[in-house]
Amino acid sequence: MSPALIIARHVLQESIRRRVFVIVVALSLAFVALFAFATAEAFARLNTLSPGRGTLDTGGLATVTLVGLGMFATLFLGTVLAVFLTVGAVRGDAERGLLQPLVVRPPRRSELLLGRFAGATGVCVVYVVALYAAVIEVVHIAGGRYPDQIVGPGVALAAAVTILIALSLLGSVMLSTIANGIAMFMVFGAALVAGLLNTIGTALASGTVETIAHDIALALPFEALYQAGLHGLAANQTGFTGLLVNLGPFGSGQAGSLGLDLWAAAYLLIVASLAIVGFSRRDL
Amino acid sequence: MSDTAAVAATALYKRYGSVTALAGVELTVRRGELVGLIGPNGAGKTTLVKIACGLTRASAGTVTVCGHRAGTAPARAALGYLAELFRFPGWCTGAEVLALHQRLARSTGGASERDELLELVGLSDAGERRVETMSKGMQQRLGIAQALIGAPPLLLLDEPTSALDPAGRRAVRELLEELRTRGVAVLLNSHLLSEIELVCDRVVILSGGRVTAAGRPSELTRAGGIEVHTAAGLRRFPTATREDAPAIVASLVGEGQQIYEVRVVRSTLEDVYLEAVTPE
Ligand SMILES: Nc1ncnc2c1ncn2[C@@H]1O[C@H](COP(=O)(O)OP(=O)(O)O)[C@@H](O)[C@H]1O
Ligand SMILES: [Mg+2]
Numbered sequence: 001m002s003p004a005l006i007i008a009r010h011v012l013q014e015s016i017r018r019r020v021f022v023i024v025v026a027l028s029l030a031f032v033a034l035f036a037f038a039t040a041e042a043f044a045r046l047n048t049l050s051p052g053r054g055t056l057d058t059g060g061l062a063t064v065t066l067v068g069l070g071m072f073a074t075l076f077l078g079t080v081l082a083v084f085l086t087v088g089a090v091r092g093d094a095e096r097g098l099l100q101p102l103v104v105r106p107p108r109r110s111e112l113l114l115g116r117f118a119g120a121t122g123v124c125v126v127y128v129v130a131l132y133a134a135v136i137e138v139v140h141i142a143g144g145r146y147p148d149q150i151v152g153p154g155v156a157l158a159a160a161v162t163i164l165i166a167l168s169l170l171g172s173v174m175l176s177t178i179a180n181g182i183a184m185f186m187v188f189g190a191a192l193v194a195g196l197l198n199t200i201g202t203a204l205a206s207g208t209v210e211t212i213a214h215d216i217a218l219a220l221p222f223e224a225l226y227q228a229g230l231h232g233l234a235a236n237q238t239g240f241t242g243l244l245v246n247l248g249p250f251g252s253g254q255a256g257s258l259g260l261d262l263w264a265a266a267y268l269l270i271v272a273s274l275a276i277v278g279f280s281r282r283d284l
Numbered sequence: 285m286s287d288t289a290a291v292a293a294t295a296l297y298k299r300y301g302s303v304t305a306l307a308g309v310e311l312t313v314r315r316g317e318l319v320g321l322i323g324p325n326g327a328g329k330t331t332l333v334k335i336a337c338g339l340t341r342a343s344a345g346t347v348t349v350c351g352h353r354a355g356t357a358p359a360r361a362a363l364g365y366l367a368e369l370f371r372f373p374g375w376c377t378g379a380e381v382l383a384l385h386q387r388l389a390r391s392t393g394g395a396s397e398r399d400e401l402l403e404l405v406g407l408s409d410a411g412e413r414r415v416e417t418m419s420k421g422m423q424q425r426l427g428i429a430q431a432l433i434g435a436p437p438l439l440l441l442d443e444p445t446s447a448l449d450p451a452g453r454r455a456v457r458e459l460l461e462e463l464r465t466r467g468v469a470v471l472l473n474s475h476l477l478s479e480i481e482l483v484c485d486r487v488v489i490l491s492g493g494r495v496t497a498a499g500r501p502s503e504l505t506r507a508g509g510i511e512v513h514t515a516a517g518l519r520r521f522p523t524a525t526r527e528d529a530p531a532i533v534a535s536l537v538g539e540g541q542q543i544y545e546v547r548v549v550r551s552t553l554e555d556v557y558l559e560a561v562t563p564e
Contacts, residue, residue: 006387017375097370101430104337105388106361283340 003107007115008122011085015123024081024127031073032134039066039142046143057237063145064234068250070135071157071233075226076188078128078161083184085120086168089113092177094284103284110276113169117272120165125158132157148236153229156256159264160222160229164188166268167222170275173282190216191223198227198254217254221264228256288351290315290438290469291336296345298331298493305331307493308345315437316467318460320480323490324561329473330368332490333440336471337365350437361389364431368442368473371423374416378407378426381415382433391434401429404462406455420447428456439463442473457483481553489560497560504556508549515542 001009015021046062090113093099102112132154140146147153167187171180194216201209217224230252291313298306305328313319321329334340336347338355352359372381382398391397402411405425415423424447431439445453453476460470460483474480480487481501489497497504509522510529514536521532526548533546 001387003388006384010384014373014375097367098373100339100367101365101370101372101385101427102388103339104360104363104365105385106357106390107388108357281341284334 003111004115004118006107007102007112008119011116011119012123015085020084028077028127028131031077032131032138035070035073035135036138036142039138042066043143059143059145060234060237063139063143064147064237065250066139066143067135067147067153067233068230070139071132071153071226071229072250074128074131074135074157075160077131078124078157079164079184079188081127082120082124082161082165083168083181085123086116086165086172087181087184088177089116089169089172090279090282091172091175092180094282095176100284109280113276113279117165117169120169121162124161124165128157128161129154147233149232152232152256156225156229156232160225163222163225163264163268163271166271166275170271170278173275173278187220191220191226194220194223195227195252198252214254218263221260221267224254224260225256225264227252227254228260231255288315288348289313290317291347291349291440291471293332293336293347294345296332296335296347297343298328298335298340299343304493306335306342309490309493309495311488311495311498313438313469313471315469316464318464318470318472318483318485320484320487321471321473321490322475322477322480322487322557324475327490327561328493329490330442333365333442333471333473337363337440361434362436363438363440364433364436365440366424366427366431366442366444368446370427372415372426372430375414377412377414378402378418378429379411381426382430385430385433389434393434397433401432402426404432404459405429406452421449421452424448425452425456428459435466435468437467437469439468439470441470443475444472445474445476445479453479477553477557487553489557491561497556501553505550505553506556508551511545511547511549512536512543513545513547515544 042062046058049058088096090099103109136146136150164184168180168184171183174180175183194213197209198213198217201207201211201213217227230250231254235255289312291311293309293311296306296309296311297304309328309332311319311321311332321332323329331340335342336349336354338360341355347354349359350362352362376384379395379398379402382401385391386393386397393400398411399408402408405428407422407425407429410418410422410426415426418426424444428441428444431441445456448456457479460472463470464485472480472484484501486499487497487501487504488495509520510524510526510532512519512521512532519536521528524532529546529548533543536543
């Protein structure tokens with residue numbers, strides 16, 4: 001077994017043994033139950049409204065908005081899990097004396113870090129994909145419809161969480177556990193604000209606001225990926241309905257592109273390289 | 285290969301900002317040699333060991349481990365390390381900790397190596413116990429077992445007995461003697477002078493980041509004269525050595541003195557230590 005795999009397995013074992021999964025699964029089930037209840041209510045209300053509102057596709061609007069809400073919750077919960085698994089991976093573990101016995105073994109530090117990354121990514125991607133699938137299915141059962149795209153937004157979510165894990169590992173090389181935890185949630189918050197700014201910018205047709213939001217999303221491409229995922233949910237909505245979706249908090253006018261995908265991949269590589277270089281030079 | 289030293293530090297410096305932790309240390313641990321590194325808190329003992337095992341990088345100078353530059357993979361493969369402050373994951377059992385380190389060290393010893401090491405440190409019954417249920421002393425013994433995985437030719441032990449009771453300390457002493465018969469080189473950090481004096485082939489005293497004294501315990505502890513208890517009281521011969529004792533006794537008896545006790549006085553390692561670490 002390669003050193004990275006040995007460490008990834010260790011991370012997985014830790015998650016199982018420390019009952020991380022039990023708690024995460026229990027809380028996620030609670031969230032899905034709540035979400036199912038709210039979704040059922042929303043569609044029930046929708047059916048009591050009089051139909052025939054011109055071109056407005058209320059069912060489609062409700063479907064993408066609810067899936068969008070679910071995507072946001074999935075990203076949030078996935079981020080919590082990702083940060084929890086990695087926030088103290090280097091400095092935190094070194095301060096507690098957990099890291100030194102491992103680092104002294106022959107494998108390179110980069111291999112150990114890669115193992116932490118692979119372990120956390122494995123756990124978080126499975127989690128995010130499972131929760132996202134549950135959201136889609138709940139909305140489908142309650143409203144009878146699927147969003148326009150399913151796979152693309154799911155992949156975007158998984159990629160977004162992967163980038164967050166890399167950022168958190170980089171933070172763990174430079175910051176203490178608490179500082180890194182705070183930093184990660186501020187980064188997440190900044191991205192959230194960028195998303196809302198973007199919506200406001202679109203609504204006001206303000207180019208400047210949109211540009212700022214766009215720049216933040218590029219600096220934090222997990223946000224751009226998430227926005228692209230939201231956009232994909234309503235990819236086929238046109239006219240007034242499409243506009244309404246994009247103006248809501250769980251819609252986005254930012255479509256994905258090959259350029260974004262390439263940038264996200266490059267970003268991941270840059271962040272991972274910085275983390276490896278920083279870790280390799282660090283006195284422990 | 286085996287003519288290279290287990291550890292060789294040359295003109296070793298380490299600065300942390302304005303703090304100079306090591307200021308030109310020269311130190312050699314030969315193959316199979318048991319060297320005690322003593323010195324007051326902050327002398328730089330831990331820093332020296334951390335550089336040798338590649339956790340920390342030197343500001344200047346070199347360290348080699350069994351002929352390899354410290355910190356490189358072959359250097360790390362040649363050593364076992366027990367940190368001064370360490371922890372194993374609380375959710376792991378003792379055997380799982382050892383198994384993880386076996387995998388990382390590519391040891392092929394399997395379960396028999398784990399059992400043998402646990403027995404060696406007196407933890408035979410604790411292999412299936414989780415680390416979080418072990419006392420600090422048990423964890424320290426598990427740490428020693430971990431350092432021995434793969435039978436490395438060099439052990440770096442940073443205060444391995446700090447959490448042990450007297451019985452546990454004696455057990456570690458016996459373990460070190462056993463390792464000596466196996467030809468393992470050991471660099472042992474401690475501030476327990478008696479412990480060092482009892483087991484070490486050589487003692488290095490570090491103070492303020494410098495080696496201030498080094499040698500065999502018997503060389504460091506100088507002769508301090510001869511004391512003779514006679515009926516007339518205590519007579520001191522401060523410059524006399526052991527070889528002079530018969531002549532002194534003969535002349536005193538010749539003077540008609542009654543002799544009750546003759547003692548060759550040696551300075552203790554503690555005296556030497558205090559002298560070596562006190563700045564003049
Ligand atoms: N990471 C660090 N950052 C700054 N100073 C340090 C660090 N580690 C050790 N020092 C300083 O280096 C000196 C030597 O420390 P250390 O090697 O731990 O001594 P010892 O193990 O002999 O007690 C001390 O003055 C200590 O404060
Ligand atoms: Mg120390």
